[in-house]
Amino acid sequence: xxxxxxxxxxxxxxxxxxxxxxxxxxxxxxxxxxxxxxxxxxxxxxxxxxxxxxxxxxxxxxxxxxxxxxxxxxxxxxxxxxxxxxxxxxxxxxxxxxxxxxxxxxxxxxxxxxxxxxxxxxxxxxxxxxxxxxxxxxxxxxxxxxxxxxxxxxxxxxxxxxxxxxxxxxxxxxxxxxxxxxxxxxxxxxxxxxxxxxxxxxxxxxxxxxxxxxxxxxxxxxxxxxxxxxxxxxxxxxxxxxxxxxxxxxxxxxxxxxxxxxxxxxxxxxxxxxxxxxxxxxxxxxxxxxxxxxxxxxxxxxxxxxxxxx
Amino acid sequence: xxxxxxxxxxxxxxxxxxxxxxxxxxxxxxxxxxxxxxxxxxxxxxxxxxxxxxxxxxxxxxxxxxxxxxxxxxxxxxxxxxxxxxxxxxxxxxxxxxxxxxxxxxxxxxxxxxxxxxxxxxxxxxxxxxxxxxxxxxxxxxxxxxxxxxxxxxxxxxxxxxxxxxxxxxxxxxxxxxxxxxxxxxxxxxxxxxxxxxxxxxxxxxxxxxxxxxxxxxxxxxxxxxxxxxxxxxxxxxxxxxxxxxxxxxxxxxxxxxxxxxxxxxxxxxxxxxxxxxxxxxxxxxxxxxxxxxxxxxxxxxxxxxxxxx
Numbered sequence: 001x002x003x004x005x006x007x008x009x010x011x012x013x014x015x016x017x018x019x020x021x022x023x024x025x026x027x028x029x030x031x032x033x034x035x036x037x038x039x040x041x042x043x044x045x046x047x048x049x050x051x052x053x054x055x056x057x058x059x060x061x062x063x064x065x066x067x068x069x070x071x072x073x074x075x076x077x078x079x080x081x082x083x084x085x086x087x088x089x090x091x092x093x094x095x096x097x098x099x100x101x102x103x104x105x106x107x108x109x110x111x112x113x114x115x116x117x118x119x120x121x122x123x124x125x126x127x128x129x130x131x132x133x134x135x136x137x138x139x140x141x142x143x144x145x146x147x148x149x150x151x152x153x154x155x156x157x158x159x160x161x162x163x164x165x166x167x168x169x170x171x172x173x174x175x176x177x178x179x180x181x182x183x184x185x186x187x188x189x190x191x192x193x194x195x196x197x198x199x200x201x202x203x204x205x206x207x208x209x210x211x212x213x214x215x216x217x218x219x220x221x222x223x224x225x226x227x228x229x230x231x232x233x234x235x236x237x238x239x240x241x242x243x244x245x246x247x248x249x250x251x252x253x254x255x256x257x258x259x260x261x262x263x264x265x266x267x268x269x270x271x272x273x274x275x276x277x278x279x280x281x282x283x284x285x286x287x288x289x290x291x292x293x294x295x296x297x298x299x300x301x302x303x304x305x306x307x308x309x310x
Numbered sequence: 311x312x313x314x315x316x317x318x319x320x321x322x323x324x325x326x327x328x329x330x331x332x333x334x335x336x337x338x339x340x341x342x343x344x345x346x347x348x349x350x351x352x353x354x355x356x357x358x359x360x361x362x363x364x365x366x367x368x369x370x371x372x373x374x375x376x377x378x379x380x381x382x383x384x385x386x387x388x389x390x391x392x393x394x395x396x397x398x399x400x401x402x403x404x405x406x407x408x409x410x411x412x413x414x415x416x417x418x419x420x421x422x423x424x425x426x427x428x429x430x431x432x433x434x435x436x437x438x439x440x441x442x443x444x445x446x447x448x449x450x451x452x453x454x455x456x457x458x459x460x461x462x463x464x465x466x467x468x469x470x471x472x473x474x475x476x477x478x479x480x481x482x483x484x485x486x487x488x489x490x491x492x493x494x495x496x497x498x499x500x501x502x503x504x505x506x507x508x509x510x511x512x513x514x515x516x517x518x519x520x521x522x523x524x525x526x527x528x529x530x531x532x533x534x535x536x537x538x539x540x541x542x543x544x545x546x547x548x549x550x551x552x553x554x555x556x557x558x559x560x561x562x563x564x565x566x567x568x569x570x571x572x573x574x575x576x577x578x579x580x581x582x583x584x585x586x587x588x589x590x591x592x593x594x595x596x597x598x599x600x601x602x603x604x605x606x607x608x609x610x611x612x613x614x615x616x617x618x619x620x
Contacts, residue, residue, distance in 0.1 A: 022508075023512045025519070154516070154523065155516060156536065157516065164520055164523050194508060201510070204515055205518045206466050209466070209521070209522045210466040210474055211519075213464065213474050216522075217526075225466075231508070
C-alpha cells in the first residue's frame with residue numbers, strides 16, 4: 001500500500017480544568033476544532049505553508065507556531081528526518097480558553113504521524129504536543145491530552161506522563177460560551193496566586209475527588225456540586241466581565257455546574273440533556289450581553305473523540 | 311419491645327488522609343477500636359463513669375472527653391433531655407494517628423443513639439462526632455465519618471456535610487505500624503504549612519483524582535502511585551524518626567503505596583493481599599527498629615464496617 005502524499009487531520013477544542021482540576025482535567029468537544037494538512041516537502045524540517053482562519057495572528061515560523069513545534073517534535077520522536085509542509089485552518093478563536101494552541105498541535109502531530117506511517121501510538125503524541133504547549137502557554141497537558149485522545153482525561157503526572165481516562169456519564173452535555181474578547185493565556189496564568197491557603201487545597205482536593213467519583217457513579221447532582229473551585233476561578237473571575245453572572249445564569253437555567261473554561265474567557269457548563277443545554281446556553285449568552293459582550297455558544301456531547309483523520 | 315438499660319458499641323480505628331487526601335479521606339480498620347457503654351442515669355446530661363485502657367490520660371469531664379462531647383451532642387441533636395452515663399474502654403493508643411478521639415466519639419454517639427431508640431440515622435451522628443473532634447484535634451470529619459460509617463469515605467464538604475462512599479478494590483489490605491511514641495495531633499497540625507505552592511495544589515489534586523479513579527477501576531498499580539502527597543507528608547516526616555525509611559521499607563517489601571496515617575506517627579501501607587501485607591508489616595517494623603523505635607503492626611482488610619453494637 002502506497003503512502004498518501006498528504007494527510008489532513010482534525011483536533012477538537014477542549015475544556016480544561018472543569019472547576020477544581022487546574023492543569024489536570026481536560027475534556028474534548030465535538031466542535032469547533034483545527035485542521036492541519038501535512039505533506040512531504042523538500043527537507044529537512046517542517047515548514048508552514050499557510051495559516052487561515054486566524055485573522056493573521058499566528059506566526060508562520062514553525063519554531064513558534066504550535067502546529068510547527070508539535071510536527072517537528074513528532075518527527076524527532078519518531079526518529080524520521082524528512083521535510084514536511086503544513087497547512088493550518090484555524091476553526092476557533094485564539095486566546096478563548098478553548099485550547100486553541102493544543103488543537104493546532106494535536107492536529108499537526110496526528111497528521112504528521114499518519115503521513116510517516118504511524119510509527120507512534122496516539123498517546124505518544126502527547127509529549128510532542130506538550131512541547132508545543134510549553135512554548136506558548138505553559139507546560140500543562142490537560143488540553144493536549146484531551147484534544148488527542150478525546151473524552152475526559154486526567155493528567156496524573158507530566159514527568160513521567162501518566163494519563164487516566166475517566167468515564168463520562170451517559171447523556172452529559174457541555175455548553176461553552178465564548179465572549180468576543182481575547183484573554184491571553186499568559187495573562188490568565190499570571191493572575192493565578194503563587195501560593196494558596198491550605199484550606200483551599202483541602203477544598204479543591206475534596207472537590208476533584210467527588211467529581212471523579214461522580215463520573216464513575218453517574219451521580220449528576222454530585223458532579224455539579226463538585227465543580228466549584230477555590231483557587232483559579234476566583235483569581236480569574238475579575239478578568240472576565242460578567243463572569244460570576246454568567247455562571248449564575250447557567251445554574252439558574254438548570255446547569256449541573258459551571259465554571260471558567262481553561263484560562264478563559266470562555267465559560268462552560270455541564271448539563272443533563274440537550275434540551276437543558278439549550279436553555280443554559282441562552283441564559284449564559286444573555287448574561288454576557290447584559291455585561292456588554294456578545295458571545296457565541298457551542299453545545300456538544302461530553303464524550304467526543306479526539307484527533308482524527310479529516 | 312422494652313428498651314435496653316444499657317448499650318455497648320464499638321467503633322474502629324481509622325486511617326485518615328491516605329496520602330493526598332488531607333482532611334478528606336478516611337478508612338476504617340477492623341481493629342483496634344474503642345468500646346463505649348451507655349446507660350440511663352440520673353440527669354440531666356452526660357457523665358463519664360469510668361475510662362480504662364488510657365493509662366489515666368483522658369479526662370472524665372464530659373465537656374472535654376470526646377466520648378462525652380459526642381454523647382451530649384447526640385442527645386441535643388435528637389432533642390432528648392435524659393441523663394446518660396458512659397463507660398469508655400480505650401482499645402488503642404492516644405496520639406498515634408489512628409483516629410483515637412474519633413473512635414471514642416463514634417462509639418459514644420452510636421451507643422447513645424441506640425440507647426434512646428435510634429432517633430437519628432447513622433450519618434446524622436457525624437455532626438455530633440465532628441463537634442467532639444473539633445474540641446480536641448481540629449474540625450475535620452475524615453476520621454469520624456469512617457469510624458461511624460465504615461469503609462472508605464470521602465468528605466466532600468463539612469458545611470453542609472456531604473459524604474461520598476468510595477468503593478474499596480477487592481482484596482485490598484491495610485497495614486498500619488504504630489511506633490511507641492506519642493505525637494500530639496495539635497503538634498502535627500502545627501507542622502502543616504499555612505500556604506502551599508500552587509504546584510503542590512496541582513500535584514495533590516491530580517493524585518487524589520487518580521486515587522479515586524483507581525478505587526473504582528480496581529487498578530491497584532495506579533492506586534499505589536497515586537498515594538504520594540506534596541503537602542502534609544513532607545511537613546510531618548521530620549516529626550517521626552525513620553518516617554522516610556519506613557515508607558521506603560514498605561514499598562521495597564511490595565506495598566502498593568505507603569504514607570503517614572492521619573497526623574502520625576503511625577504509618578500505613580496498602581497491599582494486594584494478606585501475604586504481601588505480612589511481609590510489608592515486617593519490613594516496616596524493622597525500619598522503625600533501625601531508628602530506635604519499637605512498633606506494633608496491625609493488618610486489616612481495607613473494607614471494614616464502622617460503629618456497631620458490641
